Amino acid sequence: MKKVISIKDIETIVRNGGDLNALPAGAIITPSARDMIRKHTGGFAKKGDSKGAKGKAAKSGKLSEFSAGAEYDAILFDPKYDALKHEICEMGHRLWTRAYVDGNGGNMSVRIGENMALCTPTLVSKGSLKPDWICLVDLDGKQLAGNMARTSEILMHLQIMKAQPRAKAVCHCHPPHATAFAVAGIQPPTCMIPEMEVFVGIAPLAPYRTPGTPEMGKLVADLSDKHNTILMANHGVVSWSHNGIEDAYFKMEIVEAYCRTVWVASQLGAPMKTFSSEQMKDLLNIKKSLDIPDPRMDFKECELCDNNEWRPGVSCSVPSKPVADQAADVDPGVEEMVKAITDQILAKMK
Ligand SMILES: [Zn+2]
The missing domain is CATH 3.40.225.10 (Class II aldolase/adducin N-terminal domain)
Structure with a gap:
């Protein structure tokens, strides 16, 4: 009876550093085993023919210590x-x-x-x-x-x-x-x-x-x-x-x-200029056309400018609220606490 050589046999040969050119004559080689041989030798196994084989592992016919199997070597060293x-x-x-x-x-x-x-x-x-x-x-x-x-x-x-x-x-x-x-x-x-x-x-x-x-x-x-x-x-x-x-x-x-x-x-001594919200909307439209997502795309124009989370450390060129309104937002309790702390620091410094 003719010997049947499977993909597992090829893998064992490669793992042990065996010679794929020395398969028994007349053996039946399964199609997947044949593919594996091709991948490892760059063509069907023939003496002295290693054309197309890539990388040290494939060239030597031996799996490297980092290889989990011949099938993965075949993928990694595929010329594609x-x-x-x-x-x-x-x-x-x-x-x-x-x-x-x-x-x-x-x-x-x-x-x-x-x-x-x-x-x-x-x-x-x-x-x-x-x-x-x-x-x-x-x-x-x-x-x-x-x-x-x-x-x-x-x-x-x-x-x-x-x-x-x-x-x-x-x-x-x-x-x-x-x-x-x-x-x-x-x-x-x-x-x-x-x-x-x-x-x-x-x-x-x-x-x-x-x-x-x-x-x-x-x-x-x-x-x-x-x-x-x-x-x-x-x-x-x-x-x-x-x-x-x-x-x-x-x-x-x-x-x-x-x-x-x-x-x-930031070293030049002048405040850095930023885009207006309309200018930002234009840029985000370009971004959308390039299929690059941006969480700001759903923002309304005014929110683009009026959102400190997106622009930390940069104040908007147009104040988001009149200064008087902002002052009114300050909690009087917090204001008192800040004053008390400032007074304590000043007293210590004296
Ligand atoms: Zn790193």
């Missing part, structure tokens, strides 16, 4: 993902060139299916990423394949992807000016630069948690409903995109340039 891996490496190079990452900081991920994503490895500079280093994970963070260990911050990426079915890619880095706002605990004020309003919008501040923990991921994912770019207190910035990794990277350039501009403008 070559361009995407190169794009991730290119974005890493841009992050490093612009000094948005330091040491081995920063990480990226791209969803490639219902329950799978490619991501960057841990402990390497994003400035010199290699396509062969890109890892495959499931949406719970379990590494499925790769020549290196996945980033330790992947949970945050995946929690965003789970919360946002539209999210195709996530980018995290430490751009200095935006991170400075995150360290100071200041949410960047809005309504000053069109690109920021249209492509990013409000960049809220998530509280600090240890990087890589599920708690950190949850805090960020909770904000991802309304925001595509989130500042992480005392840490950095994370962005997600429904278009791809370059778009997620663009958001980093936009938020970093914006924070730098706001910081410089």
Whole structure:
């Protein structure tokens, strides 16, 4: 009777570093096993033919310590993902060139299916990423394949992807000016630069948690409903995109340039000018046409300007209420307390 070779047999051979060219002559190879051989050898097994095989694991015919099975290696090293891996490496190079990452900081991920994503490895500079280093994970963070260990911050990426079915890619880095706002605990004020309003919008501040923990991921994912770019207190910035990794990277350039501009403008000695509510409405209409959500879209024109929550630290050019009315709002009890405290401080100083 002829020997039947199944996908399981192929997986065992690959796992043990066996030779796919040395299958018994005349054996019956099941169609799925045949596919697996093709994926691993870049063609049907033939002596000396390894054309198309990608990555160390596939080239050596041996599974790496980070691989959960030959079928996952076949996915990760499928040539159809070559361009995407190169794009991730290119974005890493841009992050490093612009000094948005330091040491081995920063990480990226791209969803490639219902329950799978490619991501960057841990402990390497994003400035010199290699396509062969890109890892495959499931949406719970379990590494499925790769020549290196996945980033330790992947949970945050995946929690965003789970919360946002539209999210195709996530980018995290430490751009200095935006991170400075995150360290100071200041949410960047809005309504000053069109690109920021249209492509990013409000960049809220998530509280600090240890990087890589599920708690950190949850805090960020909770904000991802309304925001595509989130500042992480005392840490950095994370962005997600429904278009791809370059778009997620663009958001980093936009938020970093914006924070730098706001910081410089704040030193110039003149009050910063903001858009009027009509101008903001125009920008939000452009944003709507680009299919980028913004919680302010449902606002009435007047609310855009008259809402301190969206514009912390920036006073509207038109007072929302006459000054006399605002004074009338102050609780006389609070006023008395403030006076008492002020008097005490003054007395102590004397
Ligand atoms: Zn980080």
